[in-house]
Amino acid sequence: MAVALVLVVIVVGSVLFHVLSPWWSTPIASNWSYIDNTMVVTFWITGTVFSAIVLFMAYCIYRFRHREGSQAAYEPENRKLETWLTAVTALGVTALLAPGLFVWSHFITVPKDATEVEVVAQQWQWNFRLPGASGKLGSSNTRLVSTDNPLGVNPDDPNSKDNIIVVGEDLHLPVGKPVKMVLRSIDVVHDFYVPEFRARMDLVPGMVTYFWFTPTRTGTFEVLCAKLCGVGHAFMRGVVKVDTEQDYQAWLQQQQTFAQMTAAQKTGALERPAGSANEVAAKAN
Amino acid sequence: MTDVTPQGTEFIPPAEVTEVELYHPHSWWTRYVFSQDAKVIAIQYAGTAMSIGFVALVLSWLMRLKLGFPDTFSFISADAYFQFMTMHGMIMVIYLLTALFLGGFGNYLIPLMVGARDMVFPYVNMLSYWIYLLAVLVLVSSFFAPGGPTGAGWTLYPPQAITSGTPGGSSWGIILMLISLILFIIGFTMGGLNYVVTVLQARTRGMTLMRLPLTVWGIFTATVMALLAFPALFVACVMMLFDRLIGASFFMPAMVDMGQQSAHNGGSPLMYQHLFWFFGHPEVYIVALPAFGIVSDLISTHARKNIFGYRMMVWAIIVIGALSFVVWAHHMYVSGMYPYFGFFFATTTLIIAVPTAIKVYNWVLTLWRGDIHLTLPMLFALAFIITFINGGLSGLFLGNVVVDVPLSDTMFVVAHFHMVMGVAPVLVVFGAIYHWYPKITGRMLNETLGRIHFWVTFLGTYMIFFPMHYIGLVGIPRRYPELGDTAFVPPSVHTLNEFITIAALVVGAAQLVFLFNLLWSIRHGRPAGDNPWRATTLEWQTAGTPPPHGNFGKELPVVYRWAYDYSVPGAPEDFIPQNVPDLPTQGSRA
Numbered sequence: 057m058a059v060a061l062v063l064v065v066i067v068v069g070s071v072l073f074h075v076l077s078p079w080w081s082t083p084i085a086s087n088w089s090y091i092d093n094t095m096v097v098t099f100w101i102t103g104t105v106f107s108a109i110v111l112f113m114a115y116c117i118y119r120f121r122h123r124e125g126s127q128a129a130y131e132p133e134n135r136k137l138e139t140w141l142t143a144v145t146a147l148g149v150t151a152l153l154a155p156g157l158f159v160w161s162h163f164i165t166v167p168k169d170a171t172e173v174e175v176v177a178q179q180w181q182w183n184f185r186l187p188g189a190s191g192k193l194g195s196s197n198t199r200l201v202s203t204d205n206p207l208g209v210n211p212d213d214p215n216s217k218d219n220i221i222v223v224g225e226d227l228h229l230p231v232g233k234p235v236k237m238v239l240r241s242i243d244v245v246h247d248f249y250v251p252e253f254r255a256r257m258d259l260v261p262g263m264v265t266y267f268w269f270t271p272t273r274t275g276t277f278e279v280l281c282a283k284l285c286g287v288g289h290a291f292m293r294g295v296v297k298v299d300t301e302q303d304y305q306a307w308l309q310q311q312q313t314f315a316q317m318t319a320a321q322k323t324g325a326l327e328r329p330a331g332s333a334n335e336v337a338a339k340a341n
Numbered sequence: 342m343t344d345v346t347p348q349g350t351e352f353i354p355p356a357e358v359t360e361v362e363l364y365h366p367h368s369w370w371t372r373y374v375f376s377q378d379a380k381v382i383a384i385q386y387a388g389t390a391m392s393i394g395f396v397a398l399v400l401s402w403l404m405r406l407k408l409g410f411p412d413t414f415s416f417i418s419a420d421a422y423f424q425f426m427t428m429h430g431m432i433m434v435i436y437l438l439t440a441l442f443l444g445g446f447g448n449y450l451i452p453l454m455v456g457a458r459d460m461v462f463p464y465v466n467m468l469s470y471w472i473y474l475l476a477v478l479v480l481v482s483s484f485f486a487p488g489g490p491t492g493a494g495w496t497l498y499p500p501q502a503i504t505s506g507t508p509g510g511s512s513w514g515i516i517l518m519l520i521s522l523i524l525f526i527i528g529f530t531m532g533g534l535n536y537v538v539t540v541l542q543a544r545t546r547g548m549t550l551m552r553l554p555l556t557v558w559g560i561f562t563a564t565v566m567a568l569l570a571f572p573a574l575f576v577a578c579v580m581m582l583f584d585r586l587i588g589a590s591f592f593m594p595a596m597v598d599m600g601q602q603s604a605h606n607g608g609s610p611l612m613y614q615h616l617f618w619f620f621g622h623p624e625v626y627i628v629a630l631p632a633f634g635i636v637s638d639l640i641s642t643h644a645r646k647n648i649f650g651y652r653m654m655v656w657a658i659i660v661i662g663a664l665s666f667v668v669w670a671h672h673m674y675v676s677g678m679y680p681y682f683g684f685f686f687a688t689t690t691l692i693i694a695v696p697t698a699i700k701v702y703n704w705v706l707t708l709w710r711g712d713i714h715l716t717l718p719m720l721f722a723l724a725f726i727i728t729f730i731n732g733g734l735s736g737l738f739l740g741n742v743v744v745d746v747p748l749s750d751t752m753f754v755v756a757h758f759h760m761v762m763g764v765a766p767v768l769v770v771f772g773a774i775y776h777w778y779p780k781i782t783g784r785m786l787n788e789t790l791g792r793i794h795f796w797v798t799f800l801g802t803y804m805i806f807f808p809m810h811y812i813g814l815v816g817i818p819r820r821y822p823e824l825g826d827t828a829f830v831p832p833s834v835h836t837l838n839e840f841i842t843i844a845a846l847v848v849g850a851a852q853l854v855f856l857f858n859l860l861w862s863i864r865h866g867r868p869a870g871d872n873p874w875r876a877t878t879l880e881w882q883t884a885g886t887p888p889p890h891g892n893f894g895k896e897l898p899v900v901y902r903w904a905y906d907y908s909v910p911g912a913p914e915d916f917i918p919q920n921v922p923d924l925p926t927q928g929s930r931a
Contacts, residue, residue: 059715059723062800066727070807079811079837081747082829094744102734109705110727116708117723120644121715127915128646128908129710137706138650138699145698149737153691156741157684163743164680178597179506198595199602239677243596244501245610247675247750251816251829254747258677260610261500262594265677278828282750282818284494286506287419290821 057121063114067107074103085252085277085298087234087270090159092254098152105148163255166268170234173227176207177239177246177259180288181224182279183207188218188313198242198261204321208242209314217315220308226295227279230304234270249282250296258283271298351923353547353899363459363891375471377463378890379448379535382470384781386444389470393477394437395852400429402849409842411823420508422822423492428484430495431518434624435525436477438766442631443529443567444473446773447536447560449781453880454557456545456898456920458891460535469535472528480521488512494820496621499592499613503585505599515585519578526571526578536564545879547900551655552919554878554904555648558655559634562662563627569666570623577616584608614676618669625762626665630658632766633700635773636722638904640704642776642876643719644711645915647905650703657696664693674745683742690740694733701730712908712915716874717791721772724799725765731803732761735810750820753813756806764802771798771855778859779873783886784866790858794851801848805841812837877918878904 081092120126174185174193185207187193194209194216201208206223209216229235239248241259249256252275257267279294299307312320366372376382403425407417417425448466452459460466483490492508493501493515505511509518540553540561553561580591584605592613593605641648648654670678670686704726713719735757739745748754771794778786812834817824824830872881884894898920906917 059720063723063727066803070731073808073811077811078831078833079808079815081814082816091743091747094741095738098738098741098744102737106730106734109701109730113705113708113723113726116705116711117713117715120708120711121713122645126712128644128712130647130908130910131649131710132647132905133650133652134706138653138703141702142695142699145695149691149694152737152741153687156743157687160683160687160743163746164683179599198597201597201602203600243598244504244506245498249750249816249818251747256746256749257675260677261596262607262609263611263677276828280816280818280827284423284498284501284820286501286504286510287423287492287508288506289423290419290818290823290825293827 057118060114060118063110063117067110067114071103071107074099082251084254085250085271085273085275086254087272088163088254090162094152094156094159097155101148101152163267166236166266167234170236170268172236172238173229174238174240175227175248175259177241177243177248177281177285177292178206179243179286180281180292182227182248182292182294183224184222184227185209185314186220186222186308186311187215188220190215190218193238194219194314196240201242204318211314211318217313219314220311221314221317222311226297228297228299228304228307229271230301231271231274231298234268236266236268239265239267244285245283246281246285246292247283249280250277251280252277253296256282274298274300351901353901356546356897358542360458360897364463365890375467377459377467379452379460379463379466380781380888382466383445383448385470386440386448386473387446389474389477390437390440390445393432393481394441395856396481397429397432397437398849398852400425400432402846404429405842405845407822409839417822419822420489420492423494423820424490424508424514426820427492427494427497427518428480428490432480433763434495434628435522436480438628438762439529439567439624440473441770442628442766443536443560443564444470444532446556446631446635447532447564449777450556450880451536451539451560452543453883453888453892454554454878455540455543456548456879456893456900457539457543458893458897461539461543462531462535465531466535469528469532472524472531476521476524476528479517479524483509483514483517483521486513486517488514491515491518496617497581498617499581499584499608499610500594500596500605503581503593504596516582519582519585522578523575523582526575529567529571533564533568536560537568545897545900548879548919549900551652552900552903555634555637555651555654555658556631556878557634558658559631559637562658563630566623566630566662566665567627570620570627572620573616574620574624577613577620580616581613611673611676611678614673614678615670618672619666621672622669623662623665625758626661628762628766630662632725632769633658636704636725636769637707638876638878639718639722639769639772639776640707641905641907642874643716643722644708644713645907646707646711647903647907648703649706649709650699651903651905653699654703657700660696661693661700664689664696668693668740671740671742671745674742675749687740687742691737694737694740697733701726701733716775717786717788717795718772718776718874720792720795720799721768721775724795725768725772728760728768728799728803729765731807732757732759732765736761747816748813750818751813752817752819753810755819756809756813759809760802760806764806768799768802771795774859776874777880778862778866779869779886780880780883781887782863782866783869784862785869785873786862786866787858790854790861794855794858797851797854798848801844801851804844805848808837809841875914875916877906877916879919882918882920 176183192215194213239259241261246259255269281292491514583589590605590608593608671690
């Protein structure tokens, strides 16, 4: 009796917890509400299944508890029931999977009008590179990484000259425009995760990976590294600011190009802008 | 139709293989230390596994203290946290759960349940334990090595696992871990051969495969899987050792290691991930399937009712085992692998939910119209079902590729795998110990202490891991020793973390109650007799309790029926042991 009651409390408690919980997905700032919708459907289906089965268990424990003279039934199998249950389960699983796969197909198909933004991860900071006026990113190679060339951009590629280089500083993006995040790492595996954007992907040294999204509201969003990358992992933070088109252009004007960065080094100017990068490195060590 | 009560004219074939003379110990050393008796080896495995498991439990307390109260415990550095976390994970999954289910329960129960005197290769069986112990000692030595143990996460992903930015990466920690794993795999191959061949070849007369208890099916299938899956981990460990020790580049691409260009070139971090998870996914089923098998037997015995749908249960175990080899890259949805793999692996992953669900239905349908005794084994079995459903359902979120994208590497994943692998199978371990302790020691465990242990553990672990899913939903990553001032994280999350930590410490304390019960009851437990639970399976029909060397006395049992003749209509008692021949019954057979 008490055991059956506890099971009922567990079901009611879990459902109440879910309904009353202040802990829900951080408000979305991208076009990927499809993901949120699929998640809600999944909560409905799994919540119903959990409640139904555990409540049925509670009923069984109460109704069929041992009493003086009680005897169990003898029923090795029931083919009809088992077939029916299998079919219903298969249906339920398909109901979850099918929409999920449609959205995945959308996820891996980058829109033609997406601009490319490169993220270059290193232990333990985020760097970015934007194509300049030419719209193309120059080639790069980890072997070219040095203190003078922290992103390993190929100086002999003419497309590199106007690339905008952001070392350890905030990334700005224009609101409402799809962007393909092109991802690289110069050391270990990292993961570029902004919870509000929902979409993310690992950055793997020796490979170029990608994901795409469209920022749907302006704001300041924190980047978290979401793949264990050494002692500085939890402190490897970045910032993405989603701007109006005006603010974005203003920010863009202030950024240095690869050509400017290389020239500045020749004249002995500051190699890397002071700020967040150094603080992160200090915190990690 | 399921092969149930026997036909009167059934012919039981004679034994196919002549009985081999067992090794008989002559000294204290060969009886209790270098024993070839599977029952002694089982206890050695179980004792070692639970000891190292206790170390991992303490490590989890340290982790939770840091997560719940980061300011108070600021002296726990990120380095240390990662080391605790890595050792906790590796010990729990491999050195505790796998070793306990296969080496502990497998060794004790398989020969007894199939009606054999011992395993078929007793000397190799003995060796397997000592190699396992050596593996554990090598692992423990990494705590004392310069630089400490590895802090690369139990998944040991390269390149970070062998670089200087990770604890133990450029010192001894990772080397000792890899050597320990290699030793473990060698030992478990030896043990695994024993379990598989014994089930296939040493079953007693009349014990067909479809008369085996589900405990044996679970452990047997898990062992077959282990023999096929562990080699992938073995290869990955050897390759990583080469990368670390002699500068090979299996997994190491060109990279900048702490400001210096590394000598490595051309390796693939993703190749490691594929190898690891090709092992890693079957591994979680290697832990789960013995639990499934055992819980079926606990429920049927304590509900006095045959397990519902025995044949489907066997098929489900086999299908789950087979399918578990084609789902591995659901651990890699955001790894940057070829995106179209997402379609394939999401599909196979959700397909595997179907046989798993069937098992859940059949456990619950066994309770339906049963005669349920709420003994401690039954309570733990019920708790298993509830926590397993919870953990399995959260897996549906993660298996559905696009839903996994925001949830991967968050606390949602941590909550999922703890619930489905850390809580549910461990509840089965406890239930199994309360169930079989009387057979192993001849005494019952203390009921009151058991109930305290049960309620605190069951409700406590639920309160730890159910809310944790929601922390992950907010977007908080895993493997973060602390959150610091992260703008999107509300203060209520910190409060929830504190609550979870307190719950974890309380649950930890309850395990000490269990430990005390285990030790105290050896001397002071109520004498149990040969078959206190009135169970049908062969381990309860031995020649004395605890079972002597050779298990069954002069004559091996002969089996006439399946393992689930509980409450057979017309039978004189509510159970008929497997080795009881056809009884005259009143009324119709099923």
